[in-house]
Each structure stands twice: as C-alpha cells, then as structure tokens.
C-alpha cells in the first residue's frame with residue numbers, strides 16, 4: 001500500500017494515462033483538453049505526453065463530440081469524452097440517451113459502445129444555474145447507461161479504469177469541488193480496477209445508516225466523525241456506481257441500525273437517492289426500520305449564484321449533522 | 333442612472349453621438365476593470381469573463397438599435413448589457429449577490445437580463461441565445477412589432493448546432509434578426525484556425541442564404557455602419573444578416589486562464605489596436621469632440637462606475653428565504 005495522497009484531478013489523470021499506456025485505442029477528446037489541460041486541469045500535461053492525436057481538442061460542439069465518440073467506439077476505438085460541464089451534456093443528449101445507450105440492445109447485440117463520458121458536476125463554485133447541476137438522475141433513468149459517481153481520488157482511479165474496460169457507455173460524474181482536494185485515503189500505484197456495481201462501506205456503526213453520493217460522502221463522513229465522539233456510531237455507505245446499484249450493504253446495515261438517512265446534493269424531487277428509498281421500501285429489510293427514512297437533498301430550485309443563496313440550496317454539513325442527530329434521538 | 337433611449341445613430345453624426353460612443357465604450361472598459369478589481373479583492377464569487385478590448389462591437393451595434401429592439405447575449409455579456417443601456421448599479425449589485433441586482437443575486441455575471449432595455453439575457457451556454465433571438469425575431473414578425481432581434485455570440489459558438497439551426501430558421505422565415513459574431517479569435521483555448529476549416533467566418537452566411545459581412549470590431553464607426561445596414565434590411569422585411577466583427581479579448585478567458593494557447597506578443601499587438609483611443613483620434617479629427625471633452629467623458633465613465641460600486645456594496649444581500657417561491661411565475665387566478 002502506498003501513501004500517495006492525490007487529488008481527484010490527479011487520480012483521474014493517472015487512470016487515463018494508465019489506460020492510454022495499456023491500450024492504443026484509448027483516446028481523449030473534448031473542449032480545451034489539449035494545451036489548456038482541461039477547464040479543471042484534469043487532462044493536465046497529457047497533451048504533451050501523448051500528443052494531439054490522442055488528446056484531441058475539439059470545437060465547442062457537444063453533440064458532435066459525443067456522436068464522434070459513439071461512432072469511434074462502434075468502430076474499434078475506446079474514446080474518453082470530456083464534457084466541460086455536465087450541464088452541457090444536454091446538448092449531446094441525443095447521442096447519449098438515444099444512440100449510445102440503446103445501440104447494443106436495439107441492434108440485437110450486433111454492436112456495442114465502449115465509451116466513457118467524464119464530466120464535472122455540482123455546485124459550490126458560484127457559477128450559477130447553468131454550470132452547477134447534479135444530473136445523475138438524467139442518466140440513471142436511461143437503461144443502457146452505467147453511471148459512476150466517485151467521491152474520492154482512490155475510487156475515481158479504480159472506477160475510471162474499470163469504466164474504460166467496460167464494453168458499454170459509462171457516464172462518469174466528477175464533483176468539481178473534489179478536484180483540488182486530496183482524499184482521505186492514499187491512491188494505490190498500479191492499475192487495479194474497482195468493479196462497477198459494488199458499493200463501499202466507508203465506515204461502520206450501529207445507530208444509523210447513511211447512504212450518500214459524490215461530495216455528500218465527504219460531508220457525511222465529517223458528521224460521522226463528530227457524532228462518533230459523542231457515542232453515536234454511523235454506517236456510511238457510498239454506492240459509487242448508481243447504475244448498476246448495489247443495495248446489499250444497505251440492507252445489511254439497516255438490519256443492524258434500524259435507521260436510514262439518504263443524502264444527495266441534487267434536488268430531492270425525482271432525485272436518484274429516491275431509488276435507494278424505493279428499493280429499501282420493497283425489501284425484506286424494510287421491517288428492520290424503527291424510524292421513518294430521512295431524505296436530505298438539494299432544494300427543488302436551480303442553483304443560485306450568490307454564495308449565501310448557493311449554500312442554502314444544497315445540504316451542508318450542519319444540515320446533515322442536525323438530521324442525523326434528530327433521527328437517532330427521536331427514534332429509539 | 334436612467335436608461336438611455338438609444339437609437340443614437342452614427343457615432344460621428346453629432347457631438348452628442350460621439351460622446352455616447354465614447355462614454356459607452358469607456359463605461360464597459362471601466363466596468364470590466366472594476367469587476368476584475370472586485371474579484372481580486374475577494375468581494376465577488378464565481379467566475380468572470382471580461383470583454384476588455386472588445387468594447388466597440390456592442391457599442392456600435394447598439395447605437396443602431398432602439399430600446400425596444402431585443403438582444404441576446406453571452407457569458408461575456410457585460411458589454412452588451414451596458415451598450416443596450418442597463419443600469420450600472422444593478423449590474424454590479426448582481427455580481428455582488430445583492431437583492432437589488434438584476435437577478436436578485438440568483439443569476440450573477442452570466443445571467444444578467446434587463447427587460448426594460450430589450451436585453452433578453454446573457455447566457456451560460458455557448459450558443460444558447462442564438463435560437464432564442466430567432467424566436468424573438470419570429471415574435472416580432474408575427475406581432476408586427478417592427479423590432480429586430482440581435483444575437484451576440486462568439487466565434488466558438490458558431491460551431492454549436494444551435495448556431496446552424498437558428499441561422500437556417502432565420503433565413504427560411506426571413507426573420508428580422510442579426511447574428512452578431514464577436515470573433516475574438518479564440519473560444520477559450522481553441523483558435524479559429526483550429527476550430528474552423530474556413531478562413532472567413534462570414535462565408536458561413538452563404539450556406540444559409542444570409543449575407544455575411546466582415547467588420548473591424550475594434551472600430552465603433554465601422555461596426556455601427558454595418559449594423560445600420562443590417563437593421564434597415566431586417567426592418568424592411570429582407571431578413572437576417574450575419575456580421576463578423578473581428579476583435580480580441582485582452583484578458584484570459586475566465587479567471588483561471590493561464591494563456592498557454594497564445595503568445596504575449598499577440599496580446600500586445602492587439603492592445604495597440606485599442607478601440608477607445610482609435611475612436612478618440614477619429615472624433616477629434618472630425619471635430620466632433622475635443623481632447624478636453626474626451627478626457628471629461630472618460631472621467632465621467634470612471635465616476636459612474638465608482639458610484640455604482642459604492643452604492644451596490646452598501647445594498648442588502650440577497651435573502652435565501654424567497655428561493656422556493658422564485659422558481660415559477662405565479663399562475664394568475
């Protein structure tokens with residue numbers, strides 16, 4: 001085990017570089033991924049290391065970019081597409097949802113689309129409503145797409161390598177506030193994959209189960225630490241991939257804790273996290289619950305600009321803490 | 333500061349017009365400098381896209397417009413907004429997240445709209461405003477308003493599907509629309525040489541049956557003259573025009589740009605083509621303004637920005653309490 005503390009941007013770059021070295025058919029395309037190094041610095045020096053033929057700068061044309069990736073993927077290449085902000089996957093949605101996601105099924109398995117679409121999402125940068133969304137429910141609601149939401153650099157590396165190996169289209173959603181901060185755990189050297197569809201139990205406790213995605217895993221972790229000091233122990237589960245979704249650890253944990261709280265940054269209404277609640281409600285573990293399921297999510301509003309408004313729009317550490325405390329205290 | 337009625341006409345038609353052209357270009361310049369300063373001092377959140385160096389394009393275009401004519405704008409939209417007559421205090425207040433800001437602090441730099449001056453809004457999505465302007469022009473035509481809709485966009489936006497679809501609609505429906513491209517040579521780090529296989533972006537007009545015109549985007553007189561022809565065409569019912577205004581952004585794309593994709597020399601060369609002294613020289617030569625008047629106008633612009641900043645800083649911060657009610661317009665009973 002190494003003790004390398006990388007940021008998420010560095011870990012993603014490392015995974016892409018390993019894949020570039022392993023397979024000549026892997027390439028990266030997107031706006032400003034070349035000499036600029038990516039809008040968030042993720043591709044960094046890859047343009048200099050791999051050249052302009054494998055690190056392809058594109059015009060501003062998301063539909064064309066993703067469509068070209070789909071076509072290349074059908075024809076022997078293994079593209080990684082970077083869309084500068086997840087919000088602009090909207091431009092490319094036909095290629096993502098109608099083409100990439102359906103080709104294998106619709107064509108009777110004759111073709112498949114080994115493509116990864118990486119894109120930063122989330123709020124907290126003051127970039128307002130068209131640059132701050134959490135769009136995982138858009139993708140999670142389309143059969144045929146795998147959806148990955150890494151919460152830390154080590155997972156991001158292993159999951160991205162697995163995503164590039166996967167013969168299907170994978171949407172890889174990186175929270176932009178995680179890019180520049182080192183994770184809690186070191187990032188292993190080497191090229192080990194983390195399989196898609198396996199949730200991670202981040203820490204174990206007996207009083208409450210929290211299921212959180214993306215950056216909310218980090219916020220929830222802080223809450224867990226704080227509550228642990230007061231004798232409240234919490235199990236924190238990070239699904240890591242939301243399609244496919246691994247519910248087994250959630251069931252097992254709820255059977256022990258009897259309390260479940262789910263946390264996501266995106267709006268509550270029709271959000272992904274509701275799927276966790278729905279599957280829980282239909283499972284045999286449901287009877288173990290001694291408290292109503294608590295859902296903590298973003299407000300049902302576009303992300304506002306001003307910092308005080310932006311903060312109010314999504315769950316903060318204090319909100320998670322208050323909700324966790326309340327459910328443990330009120331339901332015994 | 334009340335909104336200017338606009339429809340100024342030619343920048344050299346009178347002393348008043350020359351004064352307007354210079355004042356508005358200076359307001360844009362000083363506004364952008366103030367934004368950079370507020371950012372530098374940590375008073376502003378988010379990011380910023382400055383239009384320093386590009387002031388002549390929106391100023392010249394908007395001098396051919398009435399207050400009722402509509403515009404759509406871009407992420408680099410402060411100049412369009414000011415040129416159309418927006419209130420500087422409310423603009424700064426928006427950037428500072430204040431209640432009196434144009435969007436009540438909800439939109440910020442990339443989303444300022446000012447309905448009173450016909451500004452349908454800046455846009456965070458490259459190309460997002462182009463079809464919207466086509467729609468505004470369609471409404472104008474259907475409702476016989478006699479107005480034009482101008483879409484400002486960058487060279488980079490011309491490679492989005494939105495540009496192509498909107499250009500074709502404007503052409504086949506003969507819409508009173510102007511597609512105004514500020515060609516500042518780069519879409520973020522992508523030079524036009526890399527992003528286009530044609531040399532002259534105005535040639536794109538031909539493919540849609542739209543006249544494509546090149547102008548020096550750093551010459552407010554030239555921009556105005558082309559704009560006026562396009563406006564006249566649109567208002568006569570002869571359809572849309574594509575204007576390509578050649579200009580340059582002096583500053584990085586946004587606050588995080590290290591300018592790795594262009595040379596210092598290139599930036600320096602373009603700084604010498606500053607639209608403001610260029611117009612001052614012309615206005616003095618044509619005896620529309622004196623040097624003293626020009627100095628006073630520049631000072632007036634500076635004073636207006638300082639006053640706007642001072643007022644905006646003091647204004648009340650936007651309150652999160654109203655957010656949930658802000659999503660939908662109330663359905664009237």
Ligand SMILES: Cc1ncc(C[n+]2csc(CCOP(=O)(O)OP(=O)(O)O)c2C)c(N)n1
Pocket residue numbers: 031060062084088091407408456457458459485486487488489490516518519520585
């Ligand atoms: C659909 C979409 N894709 C990408 C971006 C990110 N982005 C913002 S501005 C920009 C460059 C735009 O270039 P151009 O249209 O030439 O305008 P300029 O910035 O030069 O004024 C990019 C890539 C975006 N905002 N929207």
Ligand SMILES: [Mg+2]
Pocket residue numbers: 486487488514515516517518519520
């Ligand atoms: Mg440009």
